[in-house]
Amino acid sequence: MHPHPSRRSALRAGGALAAGTVLPVAASDVADAQIRRSDPAAAARAAWSRLPxxxxxxxxxxxxxxxxxxxxxxxxxxxxxxxxxxxxxxxxxxxxxxxxxxxxxxxxxxxxxxxxxxxxxxxxxxxxxxxxxxxxxxxxxxxxxxxxxxxxxxxxxxxxxxxxxxxxxxxxxxxxxxxxxxxxxxxxxxxxxxxxxxxxxxxxxxxxxxxxxxxxxxxxxxxxxxxxxNRCRDVLISDLTIVDPPMWTVHPVLCTNVTVRNITVESLLHNTDGVDPEASRLVHITGCRFNTNDDCVAVKAGRDEDGHRVGVPSEDIVVQDCDFSGRWGGITVGSEMSGGVRRVFAEDCRINPPDFPGHYPVKYPVYLKASKKRGGFVDGVYVRRFSGQAVEREVLFVNMDYNGGEGGTHPVSVRDIHLSHCRIDGARAVLRLVGLETDRLRGVHLAHCDFTGVRGPDAVAFTEGLTRRRVTVNGVEVS
Structure with missing residues (x-):
C-alpha cells in the first residue's frame, strides 16, 4: 500500500527535533558528578531540589x-x-x-x-x-x-x-x-x-x-x-477512563510539555502499557490509576540503531501520586532507551493498593531495562515514598542484560538510582541488580526504607557504589 500523501512533509516537520542537539557540559554538571561520587545523600537532595x-x-x-x-x-x-x-x-x-x-x-x-x-x-x-x-x-x-x-x-x-x-x-x-x-x-x-x-x-x-x-x-x-x-508541544490528557486498548495506551513521543493527570487505565490484553513517554521532555504524570497487563509507566527513548539515529533522550519525567497494579513494572525505564534517559522522578505512589485491586500484581515497583543491543544511558532515577504490598518479585530490578541473547556492542550506562523512604510489605527480595562486566551498574542508593515480608536474599552482579543507609529488611537494619 502507499502511505498518506503528506508523508514527506511530515518527515520534514519532525526533522529538526529528531536530529537532536549536542549541548556543552555545564560546570554545574561537573559539580553534580563530583557530589554523586562523594555523597549520594547530597546528590539525591540536589536532584530533588530541582523538582519544583x-x-x-x-x-x-x-x-x-x-x-x-x-x-x-x-x-x-x-x-x-x-x-x-x-x-x-x-x-x-x-x-x-x-x-x-x-x-x-x-x-x-x-x-x-x-x-x-x-x-x-x-x-x-x-x-x-x-x-x-x-x-x-x-x-x-x-x-x-x-x-x-x-x-x-x-x-x-x-x-x-x-x-x-x-x-x-x-x-x-x-x-x-x-x-x-x-x-x-x-x-x-x-x-x-x-x-x-x-x-x-x-x-x-x-x-x-x-x-x-x-x-x-x-x-x-x-x-x-x-x-x-507525535512531535507535539503542550499536551494534556485528563480525567478519562481508558479501557481495552490494542497496545500501548498513552504514548507521547518526541513531545515537550505533557501533562497526564487523573486518568484510569484498564488494559488487560498483552503488551498494553499504561503511559509510555518516549524521547520526550517535561512530562508530568499525576493522580493516575493503572490496571495493566504490562508496565504501568514506562519511560522510553527509541530502540537500537534507529533510536541512536533519532538521538533524542527522555528527560525531566515526573510521576506522582499514582496507583500501580500491573503485570510487570510500576515505574519502568526501557527497554527501548537507546536515545538516553535522564532525570526521572517518582514519588508517593502505591503498589497493589487494596482499594484498587488490579488483575495482576506488580512484579517490580521499580524496573530498569537496558542492554548492549540498545546502548544509550540512564542517568538519574529518583524514587521516594513508595508504599505497597504483595510485590511478586523484587522491589528494584535493574537489568543491563535485558534480552541478553540479542547480543550487541553498543556502550550502555546506567547510574544513580535512588530509593528513599519506601515502605513495602511482601517481596521475593529487595534488590536484583544485573550489571555487565564490561559496563558496570554504578551508584544504587537506598535510604530510610523499610521492607517487610521479604522472602529471599538480594542478588547483585557487576555493580559499583551500592549503598544502604537506615534500611531495614524484616526488622533488621542492613548496612
Whole structure:
C-alpha cells in the first residue's frame, strides 16, 4: 500500500527535533558528578531540589471557551453508527475557529481514527463513550509513528496528533478501544502474524532503511497504539477512563510539555502499557490509576540503531501520586532507551493498593531495562515514598542484560538510582541488580526504607557504589 500523501512533509516537520542537539557540559554538571561520587545523600537532595522548577515549566494548554458538539455535525451516539467523518468535521471547525473544545456528549459514539489539530481539546463528557471500531481499515491511511521504538508508517493510533501545538483529550467519559472485538490480540498471540513484521521493522531500523520506505499498515500486522501524540508541544490528557486498548495506551513521543493527570487505565490484553513517554521532555504524570497487563509507566527513548539515529533522550519525567497494579513494572525505564534517559522522578505512589485491586500484581515497583543491543544511558532515577504490598518479585530490578541473547556492542550506562523512604510489605527480595562486566551498574542508593515480608536474599552482579543507609529488611537494619 502507499502511505498518506503528506508523508514527506511530515518527515520534514519532525526533522529538526529528531536530529537532536549536542549541548556543552555545564560546570554545574561537573559539580553534580563530583557530589554523586562523594555523597549520594547530597546528590539525591540536589536532584530533588530541582523538582519544583521542572514542575513549574510543565504547564497544561488552555483553550478558548468555544464548544463544538459532535452531534451538530451529524454524530449519533447509538453504539452502531460510525461517526468518524462527523468527529473530524467538528475538529476541523474548532481548529479553524481558533481553537476550543470538541464535545462528545452522553452516548456511545463509534468511530475510526481521530486526528487532533492544534488548539483542540477533545472533551468526552460524563456518560460519553468513544468506542473505537474493531476494523483495521478504519485506521488507514498509514501515518508516521514509532512502533516499539522504531519509526515507520503504520496504522493510525486510535487518537493521533502529529506536529501540533496545544492538543488535549479530557473529560470524565470513556475511551473504549474495544480491542477484544478486533483482530489485534490474535496478531500478537499467534506469533505467525505480528512476528515477521516486527522482525522486519527492527531489521529496517538497524540497517538504516529510510523511514519513508518502512511501509506497514494494510496487509501487515503491527498493532496501533491507543493514544499517540507525535512531535507535539503542550499536551494534556485528563480525567478519562481508558479501557481495552490494542497496545500501548498513552504514548507521547518526541513531545515537550505533557501533562497526564487523573486518568484510569484498564488494559488487560498483552503488551498494553499504561503511559509510555518516549524521547520526550517535561512530562508530568499525576493522580493516575493503572490496571495493566504490562508496565504501568514506562519511560522510553527509541530502540537500537534507529533510536541512536533519532538521538533524542527522555528527560525531566515526573510521576506522582499514582496507583500501580500491573503485570510487570510500576515505574519502568526501557527497554527501548537507546536515545538516553535522564532525570526521572517518582514519588508517593502505591503498589497493589487494596482499594484498587488490579488483575495482576506488580512484579517490580521499580524496573530498569537496558542492554548492549540498545546502548544509550540512564542517568538519574529518583524514587521516594513508595508504599505497597504483595510485590511478586523484587522491589528494584535493574537489568543491563535485558534480552541478553540479542547480543550487541553498543556502550550502555546506567547510574544513580535512588530509593528513599519506601515502605513495602511482601517481596521475593529487595534488590536484583544485573550489571555487565564490561559496563558496570554504578551508584544504587537506598535510604530510610523499610521492607517487610521479604522472602529471599538480594542478588547483585557487576555493580559499583551500592549503598544502604537506615534500611531495614524484616526488622533488621542492613548496612
Amino acid at each position: 522548577d521542572i514542575l513549574d515549566r510543565i504547564r497544561p494548554p488552555r483553550f478558548p471557551d468555544r464548544w463544538f458538539d459532535i452531534t451538530q455535525y451529524g454524530a449519533v451516539g447509538d453504539g452502531t453508527t460510525k461517526n468518524t467523518a462527523a468527529i473530524r468535521a467538528a475538529i476541523t471547525a474548532c481548529h479553524r475557529a481558533g481553537g476550543g473544545h470538541v464535545l462528545v456528549p452522553a452516548g456511545r459514539f463509534v468511530t475510526g481514527a481521530i486526528h487532533l489539530r492544534g488548539g483542540v481539546d477533545l472533551h468526552v463528557s460524563e456518560g460519553g463513550i468513544l468506542a473505537f471500531s474493531p476494523d483495521p481499515a478504519d485506521y488507514l491511511p498509514a501515518v508516521l509513528t514509532r512502533w516499539e521504538g522504531t519509526e515507520c508508517w503504520n496504522y493510525s493510533p486510535f487518537v493521533y496528533a502529529h506536529n501540533q501545538r496545544g492538543v488535549a483529550v479530557t473529560g470524565e467519559g470513556i475511551l473504549d478501544g474495544q480491542a477484544r472485538r478486533g483482530p489485534w490480540e490474535s496478531w500478537y498471540r499467534t506469533g505467525t502474524l505480528q512476528g515477521p513484521d516486527q522482525r522486519l521493522l527492527r531489521k529496517m531500523g538497524s540497517e538504516g532503511v529510510p523511514v519513508k520506505d518502512r511501509l506497514f499498515g494494510a496487509g501487515h500486522y503491527l498493532r496501533p497504539k491507543m493514544v499517540q501524540f
